[in-house]
Amino acid sequence: MIFDAEFLKRLESLRVAVRRALQARREGDRSGIRKGGSAIFHSYRNYAQGDDFRSIDWSLYARLGSLFIRERTREEAPDLRLVMDTSESMQFGDPTKSDVARKIAAVVGFLVLGEGGHVRLGSRSFSGEGMRHELFSVLENEAMPAPIGELRRVTGKPLVIAISDFWDDGWREALAPVIGSGASINLVHVLSREELVPTTRGIVRFVDSESGIGVSKYVGDEEVAEYDRLVKKECAGWREWSMSREVGYFRCASDEAFEQIVLVLLRGEGLLE
Amino acid sequence: MSFLHPGVLWALASILVLIFFSLWRQRPVSVKVASLRIWRQVPDRVAPLKSLKKPRWSLILLLQALVVAFVVLALARPGVVRRESLPRRITVVLDVSPPMSIRGAAVTAELAKLDPKDHVRYIESPTLRRSRSFTFADRMGDPTAALELAASESRHVIWVGDRDTPWMPPPGVTLHRVLVGSPVENVGILDARIDGGKLFVRLTHPVPYSVTIDGVRRTATGFLTLIPSTAARVEVELPADAFTLDDKVVLTRHAESIDVAFEGRSDENVKAAITANPRARIVKSRTPQLLIRIDRDFSPSDAACVVYLEPRGVEAWRKPRTVSVEDGDLGKIIPASEVKLREVGDLGGAWDRVLLSADGKPIVAVKGRDVVIAARWDSAGWPVHPSFPIFWTYLLEYASRGSGEWVAAGLRDASASALGRESRPLDPRALGDRPRLDHRIDLTAAAVLLAAMFLAGAWVMDSKRNA
Numbered sequence: 001m002i003f004d005a006e007f008l009k010r011l012e013s014l015r016v017a018v019r020r021a022l023q024a025r026r027e028g029d030r031s032g033i034r035k036g037g038s039a040i041f042h043s044y045r046n047y048a049q050g051d052d053f054r055s056i057d058w059s060l061y062a063r064l065g066s067l068f069i070r071e072r073t074r075e076e077a078p079d080l081r082l083v084m085d086t087s088e089s090m091q092f093g094d095p096t097k098s099d100v101a102r103k104i105a106a107v108v109g110f111l112v113l114g115e116g117g118h119v120r121l122g123s124r125s126f127s128g129e130g131m132r133h134e135l136f137s138v139l140e141n142e143a144m145p146a147p148i149g150e151l152r153r154v155t156g157k158p159l160v161i162a163i164s165d166f167w168d169d170g171w172r173e174a175l176a177p178v179i180g181s182g183a184s185i186n187l188v189h190v191l192s193r194e195e196l197v198p199t200t201r202g203i204v205r206f207v208d209s210e211s212g213i214g215v216s217k218y219v220g221d222e223e224v225a226e227y228d229r230l231v232k233k234e235c236a237g238w239r240e241w242s243m244s245r246e247v248g249y250f251r252c253a254s255d256e257a258f259e260q261i262v263l264v265l266l267r268g269e270g271l272l273e
Numbered sequence: 274m275s276f277l278h279p280g281v282l283w284a285l286a287s288i289l290v291l292i293f294f295s296l297w298r299q300r301p302v303s304v305k306v307a308s309l310r311i312w313r314q315v316p317d318r319v320a321p322l323k324s325l326k327k328p329r330w331s332l333i334l335l336l337q338a339l340v341v342a343f344v345v346l347a348l349a350r351p352g353v354v355r356r357e358s359l360p361r362r363i364t365v366v367l368d369v370s371p372p373m374s375i376r377g378a379a380v381t382a383e384l385a386k387l388d389p390k391d392h393v394r395y396i397e398s399p400t401l402r403r404s405r406s407f408t409f410a411d412r413m414g415d416p417t418a419a420l421e422l423a424a425s426e427s428r429h430v431i432w433v434g435d436r437d438t439p440w441m442p443p444p445g446v447t448l449h450r451v452l453v454g455s456p457v458e459n460v461g462i463l464d465a466r467i468d469g470g471k472l473f474v475r476l477t478h479p480v481p482y483s484v485t486i487d488g489v490r491r492t493a494t495g496f497l498t499l500i501p502s503t504a505a506r507v508e509v510e511l512p513a514d515a516f517t518l519d520d521k522v523v524l525t526r527h528a529e530s531i532d533v534a535f536e537g538r539s540d541e542n543v544k545a546a547i548t549a550n551p552r553a554r555i556v557k558s559r560t561p562q563l564l565i566r567i568d569r570d571f572s573p574s575d576a577a578c579v580v581y582l583e584p585r586g587v588e589a590w591r592k593p594r595t596v597s598v599e600d601g602d603l604g605k606i607i608p609a610s611e612v613k614l615r616e617v618g619d620l621g622g623a624w625d626r627v628l629l630s631a632d633g634k635p636i637v638a639v640k641g642r643d644v645v646i647a648a649r650w651d652s653a654g655w656p657v658h659p660s661f662p663i664f665w666t667y668l669l670e671y672a673s674r675g676s677g678e679w680v681a682a683g684l685r686d687a688s689a690s691a692l693g694r695e696s697r698p699l700d701p702r703a704l705g706d707r708p709r710l711d712h713r714i715d716l717t718a719a720a721v722l723l724a725a726m727f728l729a730g731a732w733v734m735d736s737k738r739n740a
Contacts (some may be wrong), residue, residue: 089307097307168307195307203303208309215309216301223315230311 007103010259016028044068054184054246078117081154081183082109085164086144088209093192093254100190100254100261101163102139107262108161109135120158122150163188165195166238179245186248188265189224193255196231198224207255275713277350284345288338295334333738336731343724351716357539357617358707360390364423366416367405368434371518371689374409376435379453383433383699391707396423398434413688416440421446429704435693449703454693465509467679472524473496474509477690483510507679519690522683530554531669532561534576537569540738543582546665553669554655563669580668581645587618593631618647644668 047067047201049057053070068271082105090098109119110132119126119135122145126135147164151174154160160183164171181186200219207214217223252261276282306312309400365384367373373380386403387393395405399414401422416438423430423448434436435454442448462482462717464475472484474493484493485508486500500507504526511520533553543565547553553563564576570585596612620638629637629648636647 029540094309165307192307200302202302203301205303205314206306206309207303209305209307213309214303217311217312217315218318222318227311228317230314234311269370 007094007106014268026230044070048196055249057117058246077216078112078115079156079158080109080112080117080119081158082119082121083147083150083154083160083162083164084121084169085146085147085166085169086087087146087167089167090190096253097165097190097192097254098139099212100252100258101188103258104163104261104265105161105190106136106139108265109139111266112159147171151175151178154178154183157183159183160185161188162186163190165190172241175247179247182205185241186250186265187238189235189249189251191231191235193253198227198255203223274716275352275354277348277352281345281349284348285342287345287425291338291341292334294429295331295337312652333731333734335725336734339727340724340731343727347717347720347724351720353714353716355712357710357712359710361388361425361429361707362394363387363391363429363431363704364394364396364427365433366419366423367395367407368416368432368436369400369402369407370413370434371409371411371455371685372435372516372692374518375457375515375692376453379455380433383451383453386701386713388701391704394423394426409428414684424448431544431699435695437695447703449699450697451699452693452695452697454695457515457692458695459514459516459519459692460511461516461685461688461692462509462511462522462683463519463685463687465506465522465524465684467500467524467526470502471499471714472500472507472509474498474522476511477519477687478554480511484508485510501514516690516692519685522679522681524679526679530555531563532558532667533563533565534558534561535565535567537567538583539652540567540582541661543567543665547669550666550669553665560734568726578680579643581643583618584645584647585648587620588617590616591615593636595632596636597630597633599626599628599630614648614650616649620645620647691737 036207044057044060045068047069051069057068057070060066060068084101084105086098086101090096090101093100105121109121109126112119113126113132114129116128119131121135121138124138126132147162148168148170151160151162160178162175162185163196164187166187166189175185175187198219201224202219203216204219205214205216239249239251241247250265252264275484281515291640336368347576364386366381373717394403396403396419397405397408397410398416398419399409399412400408401419402408416434417440420430420438420440420442424442428445429447430442431449431451433453435452437450437452460476460478462474464473464474466473472493474482476482481492483490484498485491485506486504487506488663496535507524508525509522509524513520531550531552531554533547533555534557535555544555547565548555560575562577563580564574565582566579566581566584568585569581571581593614593616596609596614598612612629613629614636617634617636620635624635624638624640624645626639627635627637628639628644629646631634631648638645638664
């Protein structure tokens with residue numbers, strides 16, 4: 001059971017923290033307009049340390065040489081679109097990447113619903129705090145639609161959180177139109193510990209969990225060092241790609257402390273100080 | 274090499290299983306991964322790629338295979354069979370009767386054919402002496418006893434003599450007859466005696482012979498020769514031939530008086546008892562008619578009769594409780610109550626006659642013409658009792674039996690002069706092959722030890738690999 005009583009308890013304390021943060025922000029904002037997230041452009045202001053780098057207007061920087069934050073107004077009811085990868089490749093790790101993805105989705109969905117927002121998960125839609133249990137039930141028990149296909153169905157300018165190991169080709173192609181539509185996208189890159197630090201040695205035949213294709217290799221210390229370099233290069237590639245497109249990017253290992261994952265994620269989203 | 278359980282060797286096929294299992298373990302380990310994207314980019318090293326396609330040789334695998342092989346060998350109980358040939362046990366019965374005295378060289382030549390690796394024992398017949406000293410007996414004898422004794426000890430019995438024996442071996446025993454006879458002409462004296470003043474001589478073949486009367490020699494023929502009444506010694510002698518033991522006879526006549534001699538410790542009481550007899554004449558001759566040995570060992574003598582008093586070699590001198598006298602010459606004149614002895618000694622062995630016994634054991638006994646008295650007496654007891662010169666009187670009579678008569682020395686029985694003529698050499702091949710013994714040296718312990726060594730080696734190498 002992914003969402004046990006302990007998890008729900010932690011979730012509740014997070015929600016309180018987020019609500020306080022949001023309330024403080026509202027009190028400090030005269031216009032009473034919540035900022036950030038997927039919202040309508042409001043104005044420019046100077047960049048201050050701690051501002052979300054995704055709000056930096058890079059074109060303005062190119063022209064003026066100074067950093068400016070693009071402020072947006074947020075709709076009263078946030079619209080969260082969850083895109084989750086629960087394919088075969090996500091079943092690796094302990095806990096599995098799929099379980100971590102479901103938990104992250106549950107946290108964010110829970111928080112949004114708690115703020116009266118909407119959460120869309122595949123063809124399902126959830127609104128209001130009262131639907132959070134239904135959201136949890138769907139996340140825990142139902143199969144998630146293929147994520148790349150889901151991205152093609154994103155309309156409007158929701159807050160999109162895509163959680164995957166991003167091994168499949170086509171992610172970037174699928175994300176491009178969503179980025180272009182103005183949606184706020186956050187990529188959560190989840191990898192298992194074995195994917196980050198392989199322990200297999202000797203003569204190994206690696207078999208792709210989804211395609212069944214195999215590759216035989218001799219794995220020694222040199223091969224593992226090269227693998228480590230390539231994995232870091234892969235992750236760095238995603239980070240650069242995300243930064244260049246004002247897409248949020250967060251990488252974590254599936255066996256990291258879950259609270260840490262969520263807190264960093266929420267801080268990055270600006271929901272927590 | 275042989276195996277007690279050869280069927281177990283089929284288990285060596287398990288080595289193939291071991292090799293197959295090792296090769297199977299060398300196959301690549303299949304690992305499912307989320308994506309091959311990164312691994313595809315990892316460059317392959319040339320050497321490992323090649324090694325993926327063919328099995329790797331492994332010293333550990335070799336050691337493991339050797340462990341299995343030697344364990345299987347140990348279970349099969351290996352061993353080496355050595356065939357040893359054992360020596361044969363042979364008993365040679367040597368005829369040492371008088372006719373064999375001229376066959377010494379032939380016997381030696383035949384016995385030289387025996388293989389020194391065999392265990393050969395010798396029994397002389399008819400003396401039953403266990404030796405090959407060729408000490409010839411002075412009489413003929415039946416070899417049956419010696420052959421029976423040999424058959425009880427060996428499967429191969431070799432009879433060596435100058436004439437065949439009718440003895441048949443028991444089942445399981447083989448008698449090999451080795452005859453060393455040859456056509457040797459022999460003339461011997463079968464009989465010689467003087468009766469009524471006439472010398473009677475019987476020969477195997479009538480030939481002239483010499484007669485020496487009191488040192489005067491003359492040639493005689495025929496059967497009878499007159500002998501003067503005063504003659505005391507007559508020698509009859511044949512011409513020398515191959516067998517000389519039957520070629521001479523000496524006849525002597527005993528005197529009316531009895532010559533008595535003493536040897537050993539002096540005993541005046543005994544001497545007084547002897548001299549009390551008028552027929553006794555104490556001499557210092559080496560061939561008296563009666564020789565009295567006091568406290569001396571038994572030894573041969575030329576005396577007609579030897580009396581041993583307190584002989585040496587008698588064990589356990591003791592105080593007698595009861596004394597008994599045999600019925601006979603001495604018994605009727607010596608009542609047992611008159612015998613006063615201080616100590617007696619037990620006479621072991623066999624005797625022709627027992628004259629006195631103490632507590633059921635002989636103390637005075639006769640063998641041949643010798644009398645042995647194993648007794649010590651008090652000064653007042655027998656035989657110094659005044660009545661006891663009678664004992665010495667009868668003893669003197671006993672010793673001088675035949676005095677005045679002619680006694681012949683050197684006569685052999687007729688069969689001694691009939692020399693064996695048959696020759697049958699020894700054929701060593703008739704003894705057959707030596708028995709063989711298969712001696713198996715078990716190598717199981719060696720196989721186990723080797724298996725343990727290889728196992729230890731494999732364990733050490735595996736530990737180093739895993740370290």
